[in-house]
Amino acid sequence: MPKLTIDGREVEVEAGTTILQAADYLGIEIPRFCYHERLAISGNCRMCLVEVEKAPKPVASCAMPVADGMVVHTDTPMVLKARKGVLEFLLINHPLDCPICDQGGECDLQDEVMAYGADRGRFAENKRAVKDKDYGPLVKPTMTRCIHCTRCIRFITDVAGVPELGGTGRGENLEVGTYVQKVLSSELSGNIIDLCPVGALTSKPYSFAARPWELKKTESIDVFDAVGSNIRVDARANQVMRVVPRTNDDVNEEWLGDKSRFAVDGLMRQRLDRPYVRRNGKLEPATWPEAFSAIAARLKGAAGVKLAAIAGDQADAEAMVALKDLFTRLGSPSLDCRQDGAKLSGPRVSYLFNSTIAGIDAADALMLIGTNPRLEAPVINARIRKRWMAGGFSVGVVGPKTNLTYKHEHLGEGASVLSAIADGSHPFAAKLKAAKRPMLIIGQGALARVDGDILLGLARKIAEATGMHSAEWNGFNVLHTAAARVGGLDLGFLPAGGGRDVEGILAGAEKGEVEVVYLLGADEIDMQRLGKAFVIYQGHHGDAGAHRADVILPGAAYTEKSGTYVSTEGRVQRTQLAVFPPGEAKEDWKILRALSEVLGKALPYDTLAEVRARLADVNPVFAAVDRIEPAAWASFGADGVPAADPLASPIDNYYMTDPISRASKTMAECTATFVGCAHKRTGTNG
Amino acid sequence: MSSSTTDTTVQPESFAFTAENLAKAQAVIAKYPQGRQRSAVMPLLDIAQRQEGWVSLAAMNYVAEMLDLAPIKVYEVATFYTMFQLKPVGKYHLQVCTNLPCMLRGSEEIVETCRKELGVGLGQTTADGLFTLSEVECLGACVNAPVMWIGDDYYEDLDVESAKQIILALKRGETPKPGSQTGRQGSCPVGGPTTLTSLQSSLPGGDA
Numbered sequence: 001m002p003k004l005t006i007d008g009r010e011v012e013v014e015a016g017t018t019i020l021q022a023a024d025y026l027g028i029e030i031p032r033f034c035y036h037e038r039l040a041i042s043g044n045c046r047m048c049l050v051e052v053e054k055a056p057k058p059v060a061s062c063a064m065p066v067a068d069g070m071v072v073h074t075d076t077p078m079v080l081k082a083r084k085g086v087l088e089f090l091l092i093n094h095p096l097d098c099p100i101c102d103q104g105g106e107c108d109l110q111d112e113v114m115a116y117g118a119d120r121g122r123f124a125e126n127k128r129a130v131k132d133k134d135y136g137p138l139v140k141p142t143m144t145r146c147i148h149c150t151r152c153i154r155f156i157t158d159v160a161g162v163p164e165l166g167g168t169g170r171g172e173n174l175e176v177g178t179y180v181q182k183v184l185s186s187e188l189s190g191n192i193i194d195l196c197p198v199g200a201l202t203s204k205p206y207s208f209a210a211r212p213w214e215l216k217k218t219e220s221i222d223v224f225d226a227v228g229s230n231i232r233v234d235a236r237a238n239q240v241m242r243v244v245p246r247t248n249d250d251v252n253e254e255w256l257g258d259k260s261r262f263a264v265d266g267l268m269r270q271r272l273d274r275p276y277v278r279r280n281g282k283l284e285p286a287t288w289p290e291a292f293s294a295i296a297a298r299l300k301g302a303a304g305v306k307l308a309a310i311a312g313d314q315a316d317a318e319a320m321v322a323l324k325d326l327f328t329r330l331g332s333p334s335l336d337c338r339q340d341g342a343k344l345s346g347p348r349v350s351y352l353f354n355s356t357i358a359g360i361d362a363a364d365a366l367m368l369i370g371t372n373p374r375l376e377a378p379v380i381n382a383r384i385r386k387r388w389m390a391g392g393f394s395v396g397v398v399g400p401k402t403n404l405t406y407k408h409e410h411l412g413e414g415a416s417v418l419s420a421i422a423d424g425s426h427p428f429a430a431k432l433k434a435a436k437r438p439m440l441i442i443g444q445g446a447l448a449r450v451d452g453d454i455l456l457g458l459a460r461k462i463a464e465a466t467g468m469h470s471a472e473w474n475g476f477n478v479l480h481t482a483a484a485r486v487g488g489l490d491l492g493f494l495p496a497g498g499g500r501d502v503e504g505i506l507a508g509a510e511k512g513e514v515e516v517v518y519l520l521g522a523d524e525i526d527m528q529r530l531g532k533a534f535v536i537y538q539g540h541h542g543d544a545g546a547h548r549a550d551v552i553l554p555g556a557a558y559t560e561k562s563g564t565y566v567s568t569e570g571r572v573q574r575t576q577l578a579v580f581p582p583g584e585a586k587e588d589w590k591i592l593r594a595l596s597e598v599l600g601k602a603l604p605y606d607t608l609a610e611v612r613a614r615l616a617d618v619n620p621v622f623a624a625v626d627r628i629e630p631a632a633w634a635s636f637g638a639d640g641v642p643a644a645d646p647l648a649s650p651i652d653n654y655y656m657t658d659p660i661s662r663a664s665k666t667m668a669e670c671t672a673t674f675v676g677c678a679h680k681r682t683g684t685n686g
Numbered sequence: 687m688s689s690s691t692t693d694t695t696v697q698p699e700s701f702a703f704t705a706e707n708l709a710k711a712q713a714v715i716a717k718y719p720q721g722r723q724r725s726a727v728m729p730l731l732d733i734a735q736r737q738e739g740w741v742s743l744a745a746m747n748y749v750a751e752m753l754d755l756a757p758i759k760v761y762e763v764a765t766f767y768t769m770f771q772l773k774p775v776g777k778y779h780l781q782v783c784t785n786l787p788c789m790l791r792g793s794e795e796i797v798e799t800c801r802k803e804l805g806v807g808l809g810q811t812t813a814d815g816l817f818t819l820s821e822v823e824c825l826g827a828c829v830n831a832p833v834m835w836i837g838d839d840y841y842e843d844l845d846v847e848s849a850k851q852i853i854l855a856l857k858r859g860e861t862p863k864p865g866s867q868t869g870r871q872g873s874c875p876v877g878g879p880t881t882l883t884s885l886q887s888s889l890p891g892g893d894a
Contacts, residue, residue, distance in 0.1 A: 163756035168765040179761040180743065 004070035019061035019072055020048050028074055031083065031112045033090075033197045034149035035062035038253060040158055045090070045149050047112065049082040050074045058082040080116070087116045090147050093128040093172070094198070101145065103199030105212040109147065130175055136183030137669035138190055138262055140207055146176050146200035152192035159255070160186040161385045161405025176200075183673055187378035187654055190261040194244060194254075203242060205262055205666045210234075210241045218578035219246060221565055222260040223314045223558045224661065226480035227357070227377045228567025229256050233264075233559050233578035240264045240559050240579055250358045251571065257378040258670070259654060259661055264559070266664030270542045272554035273583025283552065288584065292598040294551050298534045299516060299599060304331020308505040308514045311337040311493050312521030312539065313482030313658055316563025316575070318611045319538075319555070319588035320484065320493045321618060322603055323520050326592055329601040333499030334514065337488025339524045340650060341502050342444055343452030344478070344485075345494050346636035348621075350456065351486060353569040354474035355439050356628055360387050363475060365435035367396045367411075367428065369418065369459055371443020372649035374404055376481050377568070381405065394435075396428045399445060399647040413646035415446075415455055422461040432466035439468060439475030444650045447478070450643070457637025469633050480568040481650055481657070483558075487566040491618045509533040519545045520588070521555065523659050538591060540581070541659035553595075554585035557660060561587045562608065564615065564622060572625050695773045701744035707733050711752065723753045727763050731770055740771040768822065776811045776818040778856050780804075781835040784821050787828035796832050796849045797821065803853045816857070829873045830866055839864035 003012045006023050013022045018041070023030050034045035043063030050061045053071040058079065061072070073079060090109070098104045130143040150167060153176060157163045164186075168179045178184075184192075193203050215234040222229040222243070229252035234242045243264050245256035275291035276283040286294070299307070309327050311320045320337065327335055338344065344351040355363060360383045373381040381404065387393050388406035395408035398417050411417045411428055420426035424433075432438040440462060446455045460476065462468075468475035480486060488494075495501050500508055506529040508514035514533055519525075521539035527548040537549035540557040558565075560581040566572050581587070586594075589611050596603040605611045616623035655670040656662045703711055714729040727749060734745040741764055750757040764770045771779070780800055784793045797819075801807060804817045811818040827833045830842030834849065841852055841864055848867035855862040870876055 157756075163758055166756075166758035166762045168758075168761050170766045170768075179758060179765070 002066050002068040002070070004066050004068070004072060006072045007074055013066055015065075017066050019050060019052070019059070019064050019066055019070070022066050023050075023061065023072070023074060030061055030074055031115065032062055033108060033112075033147060034151060036151055036154075036195060038159070039151060039154040039195075042150050042154065045147065046086045047083060047090075049079060049086065051076050051079050083116045084118065087112060088118060088122070091117070091121060092123045093144075094147060095127060095144055097145070098199075101142075101199035102140075102202040102207055103145075103196070107199060108197035128172055133177050134181065134183065135178075135189070135201075136673050137666060138204055138258055139184060139193060140202050140204040141177070141200060142202065143175060143177065143200055145198050147198055148174055148176060149197055150176065151195040151197070152176065152201060155192055155195055156184065156186060156189070158389065159382050159386070160188045160191075161382075162186045165192075185674060187258050187374060188255055188382060190258045191245070191255050203262075205265055206242045210236050215241060216578070218559075218576050220559065220575045220578060221573045222252075222256065223483035223565060223575070224260040224263060224658065225257065225377050225379075226483050226485060226568035227252060227257075227379050228483070228565060228569075228571055228573050229260055229379055230573075231256065231260065233576075235559075235578045238579045238582075240267050250356065251567070251569075252379045253383075255379050255382055259657070259667065262666045262670070263655075263661040263664040265666050266541075266660040266662070267557055267559060269665070270659075270663040271582050271585070272540055272542055272546060272552055273581075273585055274554060275584065276546075276549070276552040278550040283549070288594070291551050291553060292595055295536055295595065296598050298550075299330070302515055305333070305498075306513065306515040307332035307518070308334035308500060308508070308516070309336075309518040309520065310339060310502060310505060310522040310525065311335075311484060311488050312519065312523060312545075313339060313484050314558060314660070315484040315488070315520045316558070316561065316565060316588060317484075317487040317491060317615055317622065318563055318608070319520055319592060320488050321491050321615050322589040322592035322596075322605075322611065323518065324491065324493050325603050325614070326596045326599070326601060327518070328496070329596070329603075330599070333496035334501075334505055334508075335493050335499060336495060336502045336505065337485060337493040338448075339482070339502060339522055340444055340448040341452070342447040342485075343449075343456060344447060344489060346456075347631065347634040348490070348570070349474070349476065349631035349634055350460070350636035351478050351480075351489050352631055353441075353477040353479060353567075354469075354631060355437075355477055356569045357383055359473075360384055360439070361390075362473075363387060363435075363437045363439045364392055365394050365396075365432050365438040367421070367432065367438075367440040367462070368399060368404075368408075369440060369442040370399045370446025370449075370455070370647035370649070371441055371479050372400065372402045372404070372445075372651065373441065373443075373479060374402065375649060375651040375654040376443060376479055378654075380479065394431050396431070399443075400649055402649070414644050415451070415458070415642035415647060416644065418455065418458045418462065418642070422458055422465055424465060429462075429466060432462070432468075435466075437473050437475060438466050439477060441477045441479050443479045444481050445648050448650060449645075449647075451640070453638040454640040454642045455637075457639055458642065460635070460637045474630065474633065478568065483565050483567075486568060486570060487564065490566055490570075490621055491615065506530065519549070521545070521659070538588060539659065540585065541663055543659035543662060553591050554581070554583065555588040555591060556581040556585055560585070563588075564612070564625075566621070569628060570621065570631065571628050572622055574625065697743045698738075699744065701734070701738065701742060701748045703733065703748070704737060707737050715753070724755050724759070727753060727755065727760055728767070731760070731764055735770060739777070740774045774811075775820075776816050778816060778836055779818045779820065780853075781820045781822040781825075783823070783825045783827075783831070783833045783835070785824040785828075787824075788832040791831040792845065793832040795846050796834060796844050799846045799849045800834075800853065803850055817853075842866045843868040843870065 030048045032048045043060045048061045049058035051073040052059045133141045153165045156165045218233045220233045222231045230246040230248040247254040275286045277286040277294045385406045396411045421429045442459045463476040510531045516534045518536045523543040523545045535549045536551045537545040538553040558575045559578045563575045653675045655667040661667045715726045718725045730749045746760045750760040808821045832844045834841045843866040852862045
């Protein structure tokens with residue numbers, strides 16, 4: 001390995017490392033605009049110039065591989081002069097509009113100017129101005145500020161896989177843009193806002209809303225999909241102003257899907273901020289004691305078998321375990337956390353993304369079954385694309401024909417292909433078999449079907465037949481779409497002996513066999529089918545469930561509580577309280593604890609720590625926060641012949657999948673822009 | 687020059703190579719190894735420009751599809767090179783070099799002559815659609831300055847009279863003789879050769 005000296009410090013690094021990377025490793029700061037550790041190297045901003053002994057002129061350290069015996073200086077007068085010169089050139093056309101620029105306060109250019117900027121400009125000619133472009137409802141381009149680092153181009157082209165941005169024109173007329181008028185059609189487009197080192201690309205919904213130094217930053221977890229992306233919630237006063245990704249190489253690297261980033265304006269709309277009780281067919285505001293006593297009155301004397309509870313897609317594990325404990329005490333076996341009816345209830349290995357998200361990097365063949373990861377988990381889709389870009393990765397798809405941003409073989413739409421792959425008669429089976437680390441991803445589009453357990457069994461057979469699991473590799477993956485799902489399955493929020501599942505609960509309610517239904521943030525079921533049942537809705541948004549409810553208990557959204565969520569790969573992570581729940585809304589497990597007292601079935605925990613101890617009791621995985629416990633292989637799924645209907649993805653409209661995103665104005669604009677008018681129009685807009 | 691298409695240029699609905707040009711394009715593509723077809727983007731754009739007279743958006747999209755490229759990659763190339771005309775130009779595109787050597791040799795007068803003869807300014811097209819007058823950067827023929835570029839030919843050693851004659855000839859539908867307008871061959875010295883005109887046997891170092 002080459003050894004080099006940087007500022008008098010010797011370091012030995014891998015061959016192929018650049019000088020800038022070696023300096024980063026030593027903690028020596030080199031300014032940069034175009035270099036980004038997750039993007040291809042372009043070397044066009046020239047800010048990272050350093051002096052290399054025996055080199056005739058300053059060297060762009062981001063693009064120069066180290067060599068043995070190299071002697072590098074990053075702090076000589078020559079380096080300083082070179083960087084000052086580069087910065088002066090960059091500032092020639094950069095407007096001095098920091099006071100009205102949203103990047104102000106978190107701008108790389110601003111920071112570097114503090115270090116290398118001159119106190120006055122020598123450029124007396126006219127500055128260049130660029131016509132504003134329209135990138136859709138999420139990204140606000142102010143291209144006059146662009147310094148042409150091309151980070152956004154490289155991200156959109158390489159990571160997001162929708163090559164729509166480019167640099168057109170030349171010299172002073174170079175413009176970064178789409179050339180023809182079009183909106184950025186990527187579910188990851190928001191990331192170019194973070195990548196932009198200046199204020200050329202800023203967030204449209206967040207524009208002129210806050211300054212970075214006014215924000216209280218809380219590290220948390222995203223719940224809009226089941227990836228468990230690490231996020232930072234930036235709040236001012238009691239309002240979430242924005243959400244940005246945090247780096248976690250094992251989960252989201254440093255990317256975030258657009259829904260997770262931009263749907264947070266939904267947290268300020270349609271909120272349930274006080275309890276409601278339905279009187280004479282009309283929901284009326286009530287106090288907590290009134291709401292609880294209405295529930296107690298209805299439950300009094302009701303047999304346990306006539307009670308049922310459904311947990312929604314964004315419920316935290318604490319609330320689910322409290323609800324489960326309460327209903328067990330009430331004698332109800334009818335619990336379900338699978339609103340979509342997914343046929344998952346077997347051993348842990350049967351419902352996890354076992355290879356882990358980081359494991360995708362090591363795989364060498366992939367089969368997707370009934371899933372469109374681009375809509376269900378854009379960050380995972382980017383990871384798959386990253387693996388595909390590295391080469392030697394064949395992808396087969398059974399399900400709808402979609403643009404996945406990487407080349408794939410479409411094997412068929414129906415489940416019959418699966419049987420052929422399982423028995424080895426399909427040519428793709430040979431590809432999987434030949435691969436060292438083959439993997440498959442089965443989605444809720446397959447599992448939520450009536451024959452979901454047969455498809456799950458087929459997937460297991462494929463995994464077994466093609467050698468997807470061994471001592472060190474498990475390529476059987478389930479991609480969830482609901483953040484709460486794995487947590488619910490882990491703590492057994494499932495029908496107990498003789499209990500009803502979601503379909504059973506709905507059918508029972510229709511027939512009058514189920515009299516009370518408790519919805520814990522469950523909005524994705526057909527409310528019409530609840531019949532005459534007494535519906536208790538506990539949640540944070542006035543969505544489908546609240547409209548149907550007889551009693552509404554206002555809960556907290558994910559930014560308003562410390563909640564435990566288990567991601568699709570089985571990673572236990574916790575959200576943190578960034579703002580307080582609005583009005584009289586409370587943390588969800590506390591509501592259930594208080595209700596249990598009123599019902600005379602007091603739950604045995606009074607603090608969050610005690611609830612979490614209970615969680616760990618129910619399933620030890622909850623004690624291992626941010627660790628992945630590999631699940632042991634087992635037999636699961638059912639035998640049988642699957643139905644012939646084509647497999648579909650459960651998500652048509654990426655931008656609206658849950659109560660928060662349905663309440664979001666930004667997501668409504670995205671739906672109108674990207675999905676068209678396929679969504680349900682309601683009230684004033686329809 | 688703006689690199690965005692928000693201007694008023696009317697873009698044709700569609701574009702396709704003629705059978706002859708398609709064969710040419712395929713011959714160009716075949717020169718590059720499998721999977722490296724994008725190298726053919728510039729020759730293909732050139733063929734498109736020769737067919738259409740300029741490179742329309744539809745033509746760029748057509749080339750992109752032909753080479754399995756994202757359209758933006760073709761836009762990038764087409765907007766980078768000034769030789770690709772992104773707006774319709776006249777049948778004769780007069781491109782006068784106005785860089786330093788040509789300017790020292792009188793390119794300003796050439797531009798003025800063209801203006802007068804054609805009745806249009808720089809960057810404009812005559813009403814009959816025959817002529818477009820442009821100012822271009824160095825054409826790399828400084829030794830024969832001033833230089834004007836029309837179609838595939840260079841017209842060199844221009845003066846006011848010869849520039850006028852060229853335009854008049856084009857108006858008549860003739861093709862003026864390209865190259866030096868003063869009659870010198872290539873870049874030979876004006877007034878004939880000045881070196882190696884005679885044998886010198888008394889050179890120091892021998893009589894080679």
